[in-house]
Amino acid sequence: AQSVSQHNHHVILSEAASLELGCNYSYGGTVNLFWYVQYPGQHLQLLLKYFSGDPLVKGIKGFEAEFIKSKFSFNLRKPSVQWSDTAEYFCAVLTSGTYKYIFGTGTRLKVLA
Amino acid sequence: EAGVAQSPRYKIIEKRQSVAFWCNPISGHATLYWYQQILGQGPKLLIQFQNNGVVDDSQLPKDRFSAERLKGVDSTLKIQPAKLEDSAVYLCASSFLGTSGTGNEQFFGPGTRLTVL
Numbered sequence: 001a002q003s004v005s006q007h008n009h010h011v012i013l014s015e016a017a018s019l020e021l022g023c024n025y026s027y028g029g030t031v032n033l034f035w036y037v038q039y040p041g042q043h044l045q046l047l048l049k050y051f052s053g054d055p056l057v058k059g060i061k062g063f064e065a066e067f068i069k070s071k072f073s074f075n076l077r078k079p080s081v082q083w084s085d086t087a088e089y090f091c092a093v094l095t096s097g098t099y100k101y102i103f104g105t106g107t108r109l110k111v112l113a
Numbered sequence: 114e115a116g117v118a119q120s121p122r123y124k125i126i127e128k129r130q131s132v133a134f135w136c137n138p139i140s141g142h143a144t145l146y147w148y149q150q151i152l153g154q155g156p157k158l159l160i161q162f163q164n165n166g167v168v169d170d171s172q173l174p175k176d177r178f179s180a181e182r183l184k185g186v187d188s189t190l191k192i193q194p195a196k197l198e199d200s201a202v203y204l205c206a207s208s209f210l211g212t213s214g215t216g217n218e219q220f221f222g223p224g225t226r227l228t229v230l
Binding site for chain 2 (some may be wrong): 004034043045094099103106
C-alpha cells in the first residue's frame with residue numbers, strides 16, 4: 001500500500017541550529033510532493049511543493065526541500081531555525097492516476113530560544 | 114481571499130449519538146476533502162469530492178459516516194451513530210484542482226474537534 005514515512009516524531013533544537021526532517025514515500029509512479037506546517041493554534045498551511053522541474057524547491061520562511069527520486073525521499077531543510085519555527089510539520093504525497101493525497105504522521109519541532 | 118470555513122469548532126457528544134460537521138470551501142475550488150486526524154497521527158483522507166461527485170471514499174466507514182456536497186460548494190460530514198474511537202479533529206480542505214500540477218495544493222480549515230464520551 002502507498003505510504004509516507006516521517007522518521008522523526010519529535011525534534012528539539014536550539015535557535016540557529018540546522019534542521020533536516022526526513023520524508024520517504026512508497027509509490028512507483030509520478031508524484032507531487034508537499035510539506036505542510038501547523039503552527040500552534042493555526043491551520044495547516046502549505047510550506048512548499050514539488051511537482052516537476054528543479055528537484056530543489058524553496059518555500060516560505062527560508063525552508064527548502066530536495067526531491068531525490070532514486071531514494072523516494074523529499075527531505076525538508078532549513079540552515080538556521082528560529083523559535084518561531086516551532087510547529088508540527090507534515091509531509092504529503094499526491095499520487096498520479098488515482099490523485100490520492102497521503103500524509104505522513106508528522107514531526108513535532110520545538111525550537112528553544 | 115476568505116479561507117475554508119468549518120463549523121462547529123468543538124463538539125462533545127455521547128457514544129451512539131449523531132453529529133454533523135459543515136464546510137464551506139474557498140470560492141472556485143472544485144476539489145473538497147474531509148480528513149480525520151487522530152491525536153499523534155497525520156490527517157487520514159475520508160472522502161474527496163470533485164465538484165459534487167465523489168472521487169475517493171475508500172477510507173470512509175460507510176456504515177456510520179456519510180458526506181455530501183450539494184451544488185458543488187458546501188459540504189457536510191455526518192457520523193451516526195458515533196463511537197468512542199471517532200474522537201478526533203475533522204479537517205476540511207479544498208484545492209483548485211485535484212490532479213497533478215499547479216493548483217493542487219490544499220487549503221485547510223480550522224477543523225472541528227470531536228470528543229465522544
